[in-house]
Amino acid sequence: MTEQNHSEQDHYGLIARFAGPEALVAATLSAREAGYRRLEAHAPFPVPGLAEALTFRERGIPLIALSLGATAAAAAFFLQWYTAVIDYPFVVGGKPLNSWPAFLPVTFQVGIFSTVMAATITMLAKDRLPHYYHPIFNCDDFARASADGFFLSVRGGDPAEVEDFLRAQGAENVRELML
Numbered sequence: 001m002t003e004q005n006h007s008e009q010d011h012y013g014l015i016a017r018f019a020g021p022e023a024l025v026a027a028t029l030s031a032r033e034a035g036y037r038r039l040e041a042h043a044p045f046p047v048p049g050l051a052e053a054l055t056f057r058e059r060g061i062p063l064i065a066l067s068l069g070a071t072a073a074a075a076a077f078f079l080q081w082y083t084a085v086i087d088y089p090f091v092v093g094g095k096p097l098n099s100w101p102a103f104l105p106v107t108f109q110v111g112i113f114s115t116v117m118a119a120t121i122t123m124l125a126k127d128r129l130p131h132y133y134h135p136i137f138n139c140d141d142f143a144r145a146s147a148d149g150f151f152l153s154v155r156g157g158d159p160a161e162v163e164d165f166l167r168a169q170g171a172e173n174v175r176e177l178m179l
Contacts, residue, residue, distance in 0.1 A: 010178050012135040013038070013155035014162050015142070016171035021047040024150040027169040028053035031154060034165060038155035042136075042145040059126045061119055069115025076110035077103055135177040153177065 018024045021043060028041055032053065041050055080103040084090075089097050124130070136142055136153060145151055152171075154162050163174045 011159060012177040012179050013153055014159060014166060014174055015136060015139055015151055015153040015177055016166040016169075016174045017141055017144075018150045018152065018169075018171055021050070021150055023170050024152060025049045025053050027152055027166070027171070030169050031152065031165070036154050036157065036162075036165075040136075040153045040155075042142070042149070042151040042153070044146050044148060044150075047150075059122075061122050061126065064122045065115050065119035068118035069111050072114030073107050073111030077107045080106060135179055139175050139177065141173070141175065 016027070018027055024041060024043060025047060028039060028050065031039055032055065039054055041047075041054055043050065077100075081098065081100070084099070084103075085097045091097065095102075136151075141149065142151065143149075152166070154166065159176060163176075166174050
């Protein structure tokens with residue numbers, strides 16, 4: 001393996017620091033227009049317009065959570081009904097066998113628990129978490145992302161070309177990220 005191939009394999013992308021949220025959003029929009037698709041933006045607070053600039057899309061987590069929660073609640077209700085009416089019919093205090101109000105607390109709790117678990121597991125899976133290591137953590141400046149730093153990382157492309165592009169967008173500094 002040559003030195004050139006080794007450095008290309010270790011190259012992850014570039015990270016650029018910008019002066020403020022407006023510059024970050026403008027650079028992100030410009031990068032999208034220039035054809036860069038593998039972008040990540042990092043800011044210490046929510047920046048209006050940044051999600052749209054990154055072309056954020058819903059991941060369907062609410063729909064998945066609702067459907068799994070409703071299915072689990074229906075299964076819990078059915079299991080209670082089947083047990084009380086079909087499998088082990090036992091009259092308690094003169095109540096009818098199908099005393100559905102008695103089934104509601106368990107049905108509700110199973111439904112809520114299943115919805116929360118489905119939402120959590122789906123979110124972790126779709127966000128590819130937990131992610132124990134990321135090359136961005138090797139950048140010394142990145143510690144400022146939670147205080148006053150506005151960063152845009154770009155994966156792929158020719159490093160020299162991407163660096164020139166980021167500097168043209170007003171990046172304060174640009175660093176290469178290595179695996």
